[in-house]
Amino acid sequence: MVQTNTKRKSNSVVKIDALGLLTRELNLRLREASSNGTQRIEIHNVYGQRYIGTDLNTRVEIEIFGTPGNDLGAFMDGPKIIVRGNAQDGCGNTMNDGEIVVHGHAGDVIGLSARGGKIFVRESVGYRAGIHMKEYEDKKPVLVIGDTAQDFLGEYMAGGILILLGLNLKPGENHKANYIGTGMHGGVIYLRGSVNDYQLGKEIGVSELDETDLLNLEQYVAEFAAHFNYKAGDILNHKFIKLFPLYLRPYGRLYAY
Amino acid sequence: MKTYLPPKFLVERDQTRCIQCQVCVNQCSFEVHNYDAEDDEVRSVESNCVGCHRCAVFCPTGAISIRRNPLEYRENYNWRPEVIEDIIKQAETGGILLTGMGNDKSQRIYWDHLVLNASQVTNPSIDPLREPMELTTYLGRKPDAVDIDMKKMQLKAKLAPQVRIDIPVMFAAMSYGAVSINVQESLARAATEAGTLWNTGEGGLHPKLYKYGKNTIVQVASGRFGVHPEYLDAAAVVEIKIGQGAKPGMGGHLPGEKVSADVAMTRMIPKGTDALSPFPQHDIYSIEDLAQLVYALKEATNYTKPISVKIAAVHNSAAIASGMVRAGADIIVLDGLRGSTGAAPKVNRDNVGIPIEMALASLDTRLRQEGIRNQASVVISGGIRNSGDVAKAIALGADAIYIGTAALMALGCTCCQQCHTGKCAWGICTSDLALTKRINPDIGARRLANLLRGWSLELKDILGGMGINAIESLRGNRLALRAIGLTDTELDILGVRMAGG
Numbered sequence: 001m002v003q004t005n006t007k008r009k010s011n012s013v014v015k016i017d018a019l020g021l022l023t024r025e026l027n028l029r030l031r032e033a034s035s036n037g038t039q040r041i042e043i044h045n046v047y048g049q050r051y052i053g054t055d056l057n058t059r060v061e062i063e064i065f066g067t068p069g070n071d072l073g074a075f076m077d078g079p080k081i082i083v084r085g086n087a088q089d090g091c092g093n094t095m096n097d098g099e100i101v102v103h104g105h106a107g108d109v110i111g112l113s114a115r116g117g118k119i120f121v122r123e124s125v126g127y128r129a130g131i132h133m134k135e136y137e138d139k140k141p142v143l144v145i146g147d148t149a150q151d152f153l154g155e156y157m158a159g160g161i162l163i164l165l166g167l168n169l170k171p172g173e174n175h176k177a178n179y180i181g182t183g184m185h186g187g188v189i190y191l192r193g194s195v196n197d198y199q200l201g202k203e204i205g206v207s208e209l210d211e212t213d214l215l216n217l218e219q220y221v222a223e224f225a226a227h228f229n230y231k232a233g234d235i236l237n238h239k240f241i242k243l244f245p246l247y248l249r250p251y252g253r254l255y256a257y
Numbered sequence: 258m259k260t261y262l263p264p265k266f267l268v269e270r271d272q273t274r275c276i277q278c279q280v281c282v283n284q285c286s287f288e289v290h291n292y293d294a295e296d297d298e299v300r301s302v303e304s305n306c307v308g309c310h311r312c313a314v315f316c317p318t319g320a321i322s323i324r325r326n327p328l329e330y331r332e333n334y335n336w337r338p339e340v341i342e343d344i345i346k347q348a349e350t351g352g353i354l355l356t357g358m359g360n361d362k363s364q365r366i367y368w369d370h371l372v373l374n375a376s377q378v379t380n381p382s383i384d385p386l387r388e389p390m391e392l393t394t395y396l397g398r399k400p401d402a403v404d405i406d407m408k409k410m411q412l413k414a415k416l417a418p419q420v421r422i423d424i425p426v427m428f429a430a431m432s433y434g435a436v437s438i439n440v441q442e443s444l445a446r447a448a449t450e451a452g453t454l455w456n457t458g459e460g461g462l463h464p465k466l467y468k469y470g471k472n473t474i475v476q477v478a479s480g481r482f483g484v485h486p487e488y489l490d491a492a493a494v495v496e497i498k499i500g501q502g503a504k505p506g507m508g509g510h511l512p513g514e515k516v517s518a519d520v521a522m523t524r525m526i527p528k529g530t531d532a533l534s535p536f537p538q539h540d541i542y543s544i545e546d547l548a549q550l551v552y553a554l555k556e557a558t559n560y561t562k563p564i565s566v567k568i569a570a571v572h573n574s575a576a577i578a579s580g581m582v583r584a585g586a587d588i589i590v591l592d593g594l595r596g597s598t599g600a601a602p603k604v605n606r607d608n609v610g611i612p613i614e615m616a617l618a619s620l621d622t623r624l625r626q627e628g629i630r631n632q633a634s635v636v637i638s639g640g641i642r643n644s645g646d647v648a649k650a651i652a653l654g655a656d657a658i659y660i661g662t663a664a665l666m667a668l669g670c671t672c673c674q675q676c677h678t679g680k681c682a683w684g685i686c687t688s689d690l691a692l693t694k695r696i697n698p699d700i701g702a703r704r705l706a707n708l709l710r711g712w713s714l715e716l717k718d719i720l721g722g723m724g725i726n727a728i729e730s731l732r733g734n735r736l737a738l739r740a741i742g743l744t745d746t747e748l749d750i751l752g753v754r755m756a757g758g
Contacts, residue, residue, distance in 0.1 A: 051557075053561055054557045071540075112481075113484070115481075132539075136527065137594060156541075158530065248527075249512070252531065253647045256350035256355060
């Protein structure tokens, strides 16, 4: 009995009109809906409500129309969020699992300390994207950015994969970010488009992609292309560089014991 | 390079007592003692000795005594031996001087200049042995007014989440990685037995310790190590760590050699990499940003638990704390100048931050003036040594106290300040598996619970002597304090009158 009930509900789509809802009210509605086994939620008229997707641990798919506020998907553990618009600061903050797809751009510190899950942004992101992303065994966060990023991209990165595609750069135009990968001590950045040496942090090395890198890249670029109607081949048919940490312990020699 | 550093300690072995059993050789993790089989004699390399007294305590015949090397430099009030030796060390390494534990310098300890009141003649004291005496404390945001529905005999407004502790003393944040899992288990079990809380620090919560969740404060700090939904759900309180008294404004580097397989699993980072906690939390650059993380955590835990925010006591901490309360913090933690650490640059530890007594008094005053003191509980830490300090802190306005160093001393720590080396001979601040076995959680939990029991009995005696029967009546009651040997400015900030006045 219980099972049929859940099954019936799990096929349903819940629509929420967020107009005039406070952050807390909206998240309460989301919590109720997802705990009923709902598989898809559409939220319309989103105007800056924060923390959407937090405290949900099902695989529910949430499609957002409008502009979600800061900390979208913070601490999130499983849902898939599609944003038909732009995301603000702190998107995917300390995210554990799930997926965020932004059909637009995103603000600062996207993917801060993420521990797992995937984030795809069609356009550009703000400062300190992917800062302190981590990984442990099979938990490996992935952040793919379609256009470019601001300074301190991948700062303090301790794990995960960060891909910067530069799709809207004009021919001959460099990425503008400085201090890329500064303090990085784990994970990898794949970068399409050019940067000058002085834009890179002191703790990273630059190399060509090896076979494993290419496999990784192809997989996530294919996913990116599928989300945003690109041809993966067009994106991949371009030079990429790999940025990697030179040291596991970048600051191991600072101290007098 | 030949070192110019003289040994700090002399190891004296009474040869008439020594039986060459080599206990000292095995106990010393700093490789002071060694056994010469040819001569059948135990010898020492005194320059390695840190003065932790592990060997002296464990020598079965009491043959060892450790003395400070007298080092009779020419007397100089400015160029003291420590100053000279620090310069030598830096000349030989070119590094930042690293140290462990809290500030050991001579800045004034205000607790020693405060005394407590007692009842005489005009009001009776209470004997806690025969009358009920309450130390129970509730941590969390309190309502502005008590509004009771007299028909149902219930509070009208819904209370914010409260956490009950049976003694206003909790164990301070010490992360797994900084201390061993056996230390954390000892703390967790003692906290459970005594009805108080322990704090994970920023190192995640080992799966083995989830069962103590009801007595656990979990920390969310700039490295966000081991932070995930189950971690937040497991805890009684979630604490955002902005800063700590030992190194205000700084992050942390857990060196790669301490990141063992188990530490890596708990922190969710690869084994052997440095665990780097950035200086700031990059999603918090303002009070508004703090509010954002406070409410992110409230959302993530569905408003079921208090959110605490910990800062170091610095010049403007009273004003900052006011902002923290307005940002939604249910508990404010202030860690003072003497706050301790597993590793900090010595120059920061000894020179940055303000005394906790001053910080606490000005914070309590400020929150009262603004009429928001009820909106958050105030917890302080940093060098609290005994139940006398606890009682004085509560009279100055604290709701509860964190103890870190005192708790480790209950486990054997002698404050040799070598935590940063990872070689702790007492098995406390190390991840070396052979050393961590030296803490047996059965015994460790017993020792810690004993300490809390002792303090709890003493606190009841202090209260009884004052003629009050609940710790609530002492809280923020500065008339219960008088000062000795302080200036008018100090009295003014502390809000305490001079003894006799």
